[in-house]
Amino acid sequence: MRVTLEDRFRSLLLSWYSKNARILPWRINPSLYKTVVSEFMLQQTQVKTVLPYFERWMHLFPSFKALSEAKESTVLMAWSGLGYYARAKCLHECARVFVKDPIYSYQRWLNCKGVGNYTAAAVASIAFNEAVAVVDGNVMRVLCRLLSVTELFKTKDAAVKIIRPIANQFLLKTDPGKYNEALMELGAIVCTKQKPHCEECPVKSCCKSYQKDTVHLCPHFVQVKRTRCKIQRYWIRDTHAFLLEPSTVGRVFQGTLRGLLELPTMTPQRLSAIGVGKLVFAGRRSIGTKDFTEQIYLPRKKINLESLILLPEFSNCVRVTFDQQQYLAFTGPHKHWISKFLQSNKF
Numbered sequence: 001m002r003v004t005l006e007d008r009f010r011s012l013l014l015s016w017y018s019k020n021a022r023i024l025p026w027r028i029n030p031s032l033y034k035t036v037v038s039e040f041m042l043q044q045t046q047v048k049t050v051l052p053y054f055e056r057w058m059h060l061f062p063s064f065k066a067l068s069e070a071k072e073s074t075v076l077m078a079w080s081g082l083g084y085y086a087r088a089k090c091l092h093e094c095a096r097v098f099v100k101d102p103i104y105s106y107q108r109w110l111n112c113k114g115v116g117n118y119t120a121a122a123v124a125s126i127a128f129n130e131a132v133a134v135v136d137g138n139v140m141r142v143l144c145r146l147l148s149v150t151e152l153f154k155t156k157d158a159a160v161k162i163i164r165p166i167a168n169q170f171l172l173k174t175d176p177g178k179y180n181e182a183l184m185e186l187g188a189i190v191c192t193k194q195k196p197h198c199e200e201c202p203v204k205s206c207c208k209s210y211q212k213d214t215v216h217l218c219p220h221f222v223q224v225k226r227t228r229c230k231i232q233r234y235w236i237r238d239t240h241a242f243l244l245e246p247s248t249v250g251r252v253f254q255g256t257l258r259g260l261l262e263l264p265t266m267t268p269q270r271l272s273a274i275g276v277g278k279l280v281f282a283g284r285r286s287i288g289t290k291d292f293t294e295q296i297y298l299p300r301k302k303i304n305l306e307s308l309i310l311l312p313e314f315s316n317c318v319r320v321t322f323d324q325q326q327y328l329a330f331t332g333p334h335k336h337w338i339s340k341f342l343q344s345n346k347f
């Protein structure tokens with residue numbers, strides 16, 4: 001019988017994966033719930049970032065039922081720092097749907113609000129062995145390189161359109177869950193975006209871009225234009241507390257960061273109320289195609305926070321004591337910066 005490229009690829013891939021799969025918490029005593037939570041967390045996020053969040057999440061919400069009964073603010077607090085907060089809200093919503101009417105197929109997962117093809121395919125194949133191919137950034141990269149696809153893609157969606165049929169053609173229908181996991185694993189640790197490890201790659205003998213020396217050309221995306229923005233903020237504290245406000249960046253980005261807290265922005269009204277003192281920090285963050293530089297200033301003089309929040313300019317702000325902060329949901333960068341400020345205790 002003729003051995004096809006697909007057969008060779010699958011066999012090399014799975015034999016490599018059986019010896020090299022990373023031991024990850026959601027792979028130990030796997031369950032549908034662990035698979036769903038990990039796949040939501042892993043969307044556009046690296047495994048090493050997800051690990052501490054996953055452990056804490058399982059402790060706080062050990063089941064669909066526990067998650068469905070949690071308040072949104074508690075869910076956001078547990079997600080705080082992981083980014084792309086819409087995922088947390090959708091996962092919370094999915095748990096509520098699941099508790100009422102358990103979901104067991106790709107199509108039904110796809111019908112859940114906020115669940116895209118990637119998550120639906122990953123969950124259905126890994127948890128239910130449904131023969132549906134996962135197409136994420138890792139999979140696209142490996143398959144483009146494997147077949148030396150050098151065509152220029154204008155968007156990620158355009159690339160998915162081309163790669164999905166290929167992914168389905170390569171899928172191991174008898175063990176789709178393991179195959180999908182193996183392919184994503186290869187993309188994550190061997191066929192990486194920058195500097196792929198071709199010499200150690202288990203599938204190099206059937207990789208067309210390796211043979212043709214076109215690895216650096218695949219996949220080929222149009223460069224997205226990025227915009228730079230500047231935001232000025234205040235760090236206002238007293239001996240017990242500091243000031244926060246609901247994310248204003250979230251308003252710009254259609255509520256993505258709704259419900260999360262950040263340091264208050266410096267508006268003209270606030271500037272005339274409390275002036276501006278020393279610049280204490282400048283940090284960077286990126287959301288979508290925007291790159292933000294955030295400059296954080298002290299007020300001109302010492303402020304009494306309790307009186308300050310009575311002023312109309314600060315009416316949307318909250319005074320947060322040092323003890324309360326662990327129960328609140330911050331955006332990732334602000335959580336990190338505030339903890340640095342408090343540790344240094346310089347200002």
Ligand code: SF4
Binds near residue numbers: 199
């Ligand atoms: S040989 Fe290189 S380019 Fe080809 S799949 Fe392996 S790591 Fe990727």
